[in-house]
Amino acid sequence: MPVESATWTIAELAAEYDVTLRTIRFYEDRGLLTPERRGTVRVYHARDKVRLGLILRGKRLGFSLDEIATIVDMYDAEPGEAGQLAYLLNQITTRRAELEQRRRDIDETLAELAEVEARCQADLNTLRTK
Known part of the structure; x- marks a missing residue:
């Protein structure tokens, strides 16, 4: 059975x-x-x-869904699992680089905001003491 x-x-x-x-x-x-x-x-x-x-x-x-579709579909077709894994490793490297760039951009923006905040606070303190 x-x-x-x-x-x-x-x-x-x-x-x-x-x-x-x-x-x-x-x-x-x-x-x-x-x-x-x-x-x-x-x-x-x-x-x-x-x-x-x-x-x-x-x-x-x-x-993206297109990237996911490519990865998932490769398992069922040529070049099979080895090709799927090689493609995925390449996509991971690309994605990691994008995220690391975003992190640098965020860190830079946070530093700029802190600088502007400090200047604004100093200017406000000056205006209040006049």
């Missing part, structure tokens, strides 16, 4: 990953998830569950 593989409903996936049904349907519309249809019911298999986890992780890391 064949063993039935685990499946999930859209509501179960949404609850497990703390996302809305609309979010999952959006990823389906974009072709990132491909649930089985049983009448009007979507049935998600382990592949879909793994892909949803990867999509959400990619979003948390700041990747």
Whole structure:
């Protein structure tokens, strides 16, 4: 007797990953998830569950949906997992460089704000003592 593989409903996936049904349907519309249809019911298999986890992780890391789609789709096609990992490493390097630049920009802006704040406070103190 064949063993039935685990499946999930859209509501179960949404609850497990703390996302809305609309979010999952959006990823389906974009072709990132491909649930089985049983009448009007979507049935998600382990592949879909793994892909949803990867999509959400990619979003948390700041990747665009197009970048996520490329990474996730590479696993199922040539060049396979090795190509997927090489591409992902390249994307991580790029993303890290962008974030480090943002951090430098934020640090610079904070320093400028502190300088302007100090000047304003000094000018205000001068005006109040006149």
